Amino acid sequence: MLRSNNKGQVGETMSWVVATLIIIGILIAFIYISVLMADLKKISLADIHTESEQGVDILSEKTVLAHTLANNKDKQQIDQILGEKNA
């Protein structure tokens, strides 16, 4: 009668240990990625687009309308003030 090879068993066990470490490493990496992705769960105005609103800034539109009504009076000064306030 022969016992199964001890060296083979050690080799198999080592394979399992390495495989487990790799699996744990991959899981940690994926958990880290899901943490990063969870941080990105923010919805801003730029994410909401409708065909009518796309690319239109309501405040800029209002400023342009007011400039038109005022015949562009003091336009440069006003745009400079707005640039500073919106910076």
Place this chain on the structure above:
Amino acid sequence: MLKKILPNKRGDKIISVYWFAVLIIVAGGIFGMVYVFYGTPYDIRELEVNLLINKIADCVSYAGRINSNVVSEGVFNKDFNLSNDCNLILTTDEWEEVQYYTKVDFYNINNANTPIFTLANGNSNLLTNCEIQEDKEYSKLAKCADGSFYSLDSLDNQYIIKILTSVRKAEKNVKV
């Protein structure tokens, strides 16, 4: 002579336990990933503050002219209420404290540093959060945004209007 190899039953048992341990680790990892991702709420406060700015801007000024209820014949109406006159319902039973703050400053174009008239509504305590909100550590505080535009009154007086809005609602938008 035929040699019989005895199977190592003890080793097989250990491998089976090991296999289950790996399964549990993988299942735990997948649970962790799903829990972390789906347990984090969507933060829509940035969207809310910008929508609030647009809504107030539409109320205060339309088609380049300031609402006549705000300024009439060059005189500002101190009774103008942002929530009532702009149809903004900012209080709900869900929250004990008001979770919003809105402020509209009117500046003369010749002195853009000091507002000549201010309309404010909501919880003014949120205003202090605005200065430190950029730091990620303070993401549980209120989100703030501001925007400025130019408008005229009925007498063609020129004004710069600055709108500041702040939304807290951290418990619903940030993982606590």
